[in-house]
Amino acid sequence: xxxxxxxxxxxxxHWNGTGTISLYDNVNISSLTDFGTGHYxxxxxxxxxxxxxxxxxGCGEKSGYNGGFNPEHIMQVTExxxxxxxxxxxxxxxxxxxxxxxxxxAIGDR
Numbered sequence: 001x002x003x004x005x006x007x008x009x010x011x012x013x014h015w016n017g018t019g020t021i022s023l024y025d026n027v028n029i030s031s032l033t034d035f036g037t038g039h040y041x042x043x044x045x046x047x048x049x050x051x052x053x054x055x056x057x058g059c060g061e062k063s064g065y066n067g068g069f070n071p072e073h074i075m076q077v078t079e080x081x082x083x084x085x086x087x088x089x090x091x092x093x094x095x096x097x098x099x100x101x102x103x104x105x106a107i108g109d110r
């Protein structure tokens with residue numbers, strides 16, 4: 001994974017948010033914290049230079065999707081600090097949901 005720019009770096013992760021959370025794959029994520037249904041903290045193995053970095057997240061089903069109606073899920077990224085953020089997964093009704101496929105990426109200066 002290559003990042004361009006002066007001191008640019010980042011982290012990404014893909015994890016199962018159901019039951020006991022577990023990472024499928026990651027770069028520069030030291031751990032995850034589960035705060036309850038649909039609410040997680042990403043703890044980075046790196047520190048960004050400031051809190052002006054970009055972070056995005058998405059959630060859904062890892063398998064079993066057969067087409068047809070695809071309900072949208074909304075991810076909220078909050079509480080930016082030098083080593084990670086919190087994310088919240090919301091279903092179509094606005095309530096918190098756990099999903100088996102949660103993706104996160106953050107890119108910024110180190």
